[in-house]
Amino acid sequence: MMEIIKINQLTKKYGGTTEVLKGIDLTVHQGEVFGFVGHNGAGKSTLIHTITGIINKSSGSFEIMGFPDKQIDKAKKEMGVMPDISNLYEHMKGIHFLRYMGELVGDQRSKKDYESLMKDVGLEGAEKKKIKSYSFGMKKKISIAQALLGNPNLIILDEPTSGLDPESAIKIRKLVTRLQEQGKTILLTSHNLDEIDKVSDRVGILSDGVIKKLGTPRQLKEEMEAGLSISIRTKPILQEDYIQVLSKKLEMDLNFVETKKEYTLLNVASDNDIPKLSIELIDSGVLLYEIKVEQRSLEDVFMNT
Known part of the structure; x- marks a missing residue:
């Protein structure tokens, strides 16, 4: 089974002293939904930002789809990352925003397919509304849609359902399942432990910069x-x-x-x-x-x- 993410003794320090990641070892396999949980400040976002090249590691190494961390730009072509909603172009209409971002990554889908994508994430009827008029939950949904542009093999979703109503959260969980059925590998974080339990093949519990627990949801519960x-x-x-x-x-x-x-x-x-x-x-x-x-x-x- 191909290793999509391989992390070895990864550390991240700020200011030379504050160590946020303290030697992370992790492997995520192709077609797997891997869930990360941890309290605020545990290091989840720092880990995602490091392996996606947003911030630099302090030590250790990682590979994404076989590319070493020094070649992260090559791996990015096969990676879809859910952006922070503060980075959305709020003056644009939803459908125009996705088409614009799609062009940047070479996504050749038709207008109808973009509309279908918005429907998949629960934004049907909001295609021609400006993003600045979107609610917090709607902005989360279009961020998820952006992560799916370019047909990536690895999809990273950071808190995809926070702020969503129960019906929308269920739709996103079903979308994650469909993506996995298409052979996609999904790394997601969430504070919703029931959600992680339902969709994840394996779970890592991150605490104080280290992975304290790792296994299938069933294994973790049985080992308690x-x-x-x-x-x-x-x-x-x-x-x-x-x-x-x-x-x-x-x-x-x-x-x-x-x-x-x-x-x-x-x-x-x-x-x-x-x-x-x-x-x-x-x-x-x-x-x-x-x-x-x-x-x-x-x-x-x-x-x-």
């Missing part, structure tokens, strides 16, 4: 801690002393957490304990209505990193 949290709806509601008795009888590590409304929350060692527990409850005359595994989230992983 041993055991599972489950909620059980029964009649009668299970009490703590009864759970202790069951734990000894079944030779199972059952831990009572709390009773919440009509559910009893428990921790069990693994999902293999759930069938044994279910059979015992039913054989004991307990009416069992529902067992739910409480799924961990990337938010849980992030807060415990």
Whole structure:
């Protein structure tokens, strides 16, 4: 599998002392959606600005689509980067802006195709409106459209859905999925951890200039801690002393957490304990209505990193 991004011990210092990136190692493969998360100041934007040639690295190295960092200008021809909305030409109409920027990168698509692109990002009906009249969310959308000009193989999206309404955010997530289906590689950052969980093949959690966690969303959630949290709806509601008795009888590590409304929350060692527990409850005359595994989230992983 081709390595689209390869980063080795990348560092970035400001003023010779303030180290923002502290030895980043990372590989992103072709066709992958890679999600970066981290609190403000963690170094996400600095990393993107460094590998796209906006700012210079302090040490280390990186390659983009096989081109070393010294040849970043060659890699830029295959790269689409979502610009900051403050860099948009606000005096231009949306469709004219995209056609102008498209000409700069040799994008030969027709007017109809530009209109289709605006529709893809949720700007249908705003083609002839000046960008200065756009809302914050609309400006984010046209920035995403600009990143797609020139049919790039690598697309870098920095906070693409921040400031968007839920419906628009869903459309952008679907667009990311379609781009991946076309073989594109996508690097994106977001504060929306649920969004990152849904669209990313792998996730890197950046904290204090280093990657603290790296893996698929499922791996990161499973590695967080041993055991599972489950909620059980029964009649009668299970009490703590009864759970202790069951734990000894079944030779199972059952831990009572709390009773919440009509559910009893428990921790069990693994999902293999759930069938044994279910059979015992039913054989004991307990009416069992529902067992739910409480799924961990990337938010849980992030807060415990």
